[in-house]
Amino acid sequence: MADSFQSSRPSSIPSSIKATRYSIAQIARHLDARIIGDENQIICAINSLADAQPGEISFLSDKRLQQELKSTRASAVLVNEATAEHCPVTAIIVDNPYAAYARTATLLYPQRIHIPGIHPSAIVDDNATIDITAWVGPGTVVEAGAVIEADAQIGPNCVIGKNVQIGKQTTLVASVTINHDCQLGERNLLHPGVVIGSDGFGQANDNGKWLKIPQLGRVIIGDDVEIGANTAIDRGAIKDTIIEDGVRIDNLVQIAHNVRIGADTVIAGQTGISGSTRIGKNCMFGGTVALAGHLTITDHVVLAGRSEVRQSIEEPGMYGSGTPLEPMKKWLKSAARFKQLDEMNKRLSALEKELAQLKNHSA
Structure with missing residues (x-):
């Protein structure tokens, strides 16, 4: 061995x-x-x-x-x-x-473990706390009040903001940003380009002018979570954005402020989840799924790729929307017919009325 x-x-x-x-x-x-x-x-x-x-x-x-x-x-x-x-x-x-x-x-093929220590080019505030068994790679910045626990692996060029907490055996591969006051649990894996805790998209309209709403919440991530490259998880406006234990998130996913994702849910790439939506446990979302804000998705929901979700889902099961792939000529014909549906509906209604009148005359 x-x-x-x-x-x-x-x-x-x-x-x-x-x-x-x-x-x-x-x-x-x-x-x-x-x-x-x-x-x-x-x-x-x-x-x-x-x-x-x-x-x-x-x-x-x-x-x-x-x-x-x-x-x-x-x-x-x-x-x-x-x-x-x-x-x-x-x-x-x-x-x-x-x-x-x-x-x-x-x-x-066990995960590569770096020799504990802080690279000479890392910039670490005197008021940060880094366990002696952790590794901090070259070019990384660790700000005041941050806590990095035992056996954590912080790769090159990461930014760890003020008062951030990073749990035991959590790995940030490279160029990961964890903004102030956010918390990561144990044994998490964050791939390059992940951004945790940027401001949520909170804007108020005042007579045609947009006013930025301060985003005062945090992002709280549980244990055993994996987050793919270039995914962004926004901090809450007032309430925290919460990712529960065992969640798996693919590359290029956008999770807006105040969202809560239940344990062991898996989300494929290019999915977007709008603000204040709550997702249950053990859900599976295909790629390029879009969810509107302020929805509730119950446990054990499967969404097919490119599904567009505009209302809450209260029953477990498989759901899908969108147009499936078909040969171009057939798709063009279908698209043309789609534009004619309103007129066809009017004609059908007229025919039904005529048919009803004929039946009345013959009775």
Whole structure:
């Protein structure tokens, strides 16, 4: 287990990323899984079914890839009980192969941990508190009153505002801005370009002139949250903007002031959530979803990509809106007919009246 091994493989994984070696038995124990086959083989990398080589592990979570399973050269494959009998190599049997893949990849490729300390080029206020086990990278600014807890990793060129709190084992990859008074819990991961706690879009109109409304709230982020690159989460106007535990947010997402997102909700890229909307737990939003403000979305709601939500959703389930993809000629015809719907409705109403009159005359 102690050393790293670089496999010669047709893989897109950079050669600089080296896996830690584990036996199949060790991996199975980590997953609390059952093995059919040789448990003593050493695994040195993870790969797709089609590209895997001896010494590598793969997984099958999509039935459409069963043909690739039959021809895989992997030393072991993560499969469920139903698929195990079709596995030509050592099978590691789990309930959820995709989740097992995530845990195995994390085991083989643990997050890089920097040596604790503060880079000489970082600018740290004397009144900031940084745990001795934390790392602060080059060019980072840490302002007065900020607290960075044990084993936190603050990458290059980040800005940590006044009185910010960053919990244990939280990682800011690079160029992340956490504005004043915001709080991050433990084991969070924020990717480059994330901005937490900028002013919400609060403006009041006074006889045609816009007056800025001071944004006095904070952003509070729970534990085990991941936020993708260039996502912005605005501070509340008065109430806090709150992201609960286990939330996953993709790149380029805009979350406005006073929003609350429930635990273990996942939000795909380019989604926009307007102010004061409350989203429940265990929701899933596809890409480019748009939500109006002051809505309530209950738990366990799934929104298809490009959905436009203008009213609250009170029942769990799958929802969608928008125009699905179709061939251009067909779409142009549909668009033309859409513009004619009002006129067609009038004509239909007139025909229905005429039909009713004819029925009355014949009665």
